[in-house]
Amino acid sequence: MQPPSRRTFLALGLITLTTACTGTGGTDAATRAPTPDPDAPIRLRAVAATDTLLAVYDALLAAPGAQTALLQPLRAETAQHRAALAQGLPSATGTPTPSTSPTAVPTSAALAALESRTAESHLADLDTARPPLARLLASVAAANALHATTLGAPPDQPAPTPTPTTPGPPAPALQKALSAEHAAVYGYGVVGAHLPDDQQRADARTYYAAHQAQRDTWQRLLTTPGTTPTPAAGGYRLPFPVTDAPTATKLAAHLETRLTTVYADLVADLPTPHRRTAATALRDCTLRAHHWAAPTTPFPGIPDPLPTGPH
Template sequence: MPAPTRRTFLALGAFAGLLPLAACTGGGGDRPPRPREQDPDTALRLRQLAATDALLADYDAVAAAAGPADAARLTDLREDLVQHREALARTLPPSAAPSASASASAPAPARGVAELAAAERRTVGLRLADLAAASPELARTLAAVAASGAAHTAALGDTGAFDAAAPAPSGSAPAPSGSGSGSAPAPSGSASAPSPASADTAALQAALAAEHAAVYGYGVVGAFLPVGPQREDGRAAYAAHQARRDGWQRLLAGRGASPAAAAAGYRLPFPVKDAAGAAQLAAHLEIQLTASYADLAATAAFRAEGAAALRECALRAAHWGADLPALPGITEAAGSTGPTGSAAP
């Protein structure tokens, strides 16, 4: 789009100058200013900010009583919370957003790491509880923040499964041990459900295409993992991605859409030659999937499914050793790419 010229600004200024004259000729006199429309997400954002500030205070209290090693680990997790807060407050006017320092300075009881993990789990539940009522933009943010919080919960030692947002399909496989995600939930919906909007269908097609690539990538991962727990984790993740791929295909077909087909071949983002490279590829695949599922969490038709899948991918990425961003799917590593649909080398 070309930059506006000086002549354009002059023309716009002249047009704006006509508006008060036209209003005066109407004989209506002075009109009261139109009230500013409030962001419909304001109440949700404020509630989520309050929950974030309470969690920040908990981190500060636990870190103050922890040893140097634990304090450093908690500081890293706390930095993610600061980014969560910034994302949640992004559209609020300064006068509406509460002060982070004021909230965080409130006294909080010093608690242990296990209780901090429980607080993270409760906060994830609060994120997901507001998901349905949020705008698409806020829903994407809440899904990413919840995924990060789930990873924090696991990092703090609570690896229990989170409640699935949708029922698990028959034959679904559990996630890798240590991921804390339980079995992969299946897409909801049936052939009798109303057709989703075209944007929702496009997001689901993109998620399906990403799962095709992930299934191919995990086939490579499994070939280089040694016999033992690591290979079992790879097999479980491979089966879980197959189950989710198949579920998306059934859902799209049942709603009258033609499911996206897998590419003839995929080019890997980097060569895999050993178990370390295989684990790196597995982490990379999961991080790439979070972007597709953040988009799916922003839809109206598949919001819960997208958030659940995003959370599982984030947990698997952390399990494989990824340096998980504070907002998985939104702040993924710049310039990174997954397996591309082209002729395999």
């Protein structure tokens, strides 16, 4: 960035002088009302939805014969979601609402359905949230989807990607995602070669095809604005030797976990018409990582989910 010119400084001085002469009785920036946070309504909706989830978890945990070992970790993650979503809100709204137990004890299936609806409500706000909050919403929605699956709901089926009708996304962000998908396609070729001919290999073939489809999606989006998509490399260095079924499944978990970070970042980097595609990819990678027994995290793809101010 070039340093300000003398004319710029003169213009700034004139603005400062005019403000001083026509101000409001000595009122300065320190005493003015703070600028409203444009993300506050979105955060409030997300917090309210999360409070409903917490109330249902509490009702299930208080019921006789509660599946404590299953529910407590999910409830703890949901409380972490609430804390992250409430960042920047006034202290009164940032305090958890006391849980009100439903009149009838809910079922695990009802909680799973509520987790799915909560995920969808977070995704509905992606287009109006600023990038850091959009990234957080997509991550929490992916965790909600994983909770729903853990509670017994069938995994969501990936929706077909529509043909782009809006200006293409920024090329650098998509090129990074495309490169990661090239590596995942290569990696799943290695995974499948070391798995026995059983359900695991069938799952690997399914996921291999899913990554090919996601790769093709990014290639189409990059081609739309006339950008040349990054081609796949002739080979990729594996993070560790793959010699048998256990190391093959470890590689699959590594590939999917790495992609969650790529897609969480991509949600923040893309313009609003394309965020949902990246958020869906984040969810799918989160579920696949869990399938391969990768360690779970409350915030898929985000190492530090607690931003402390406007970005």
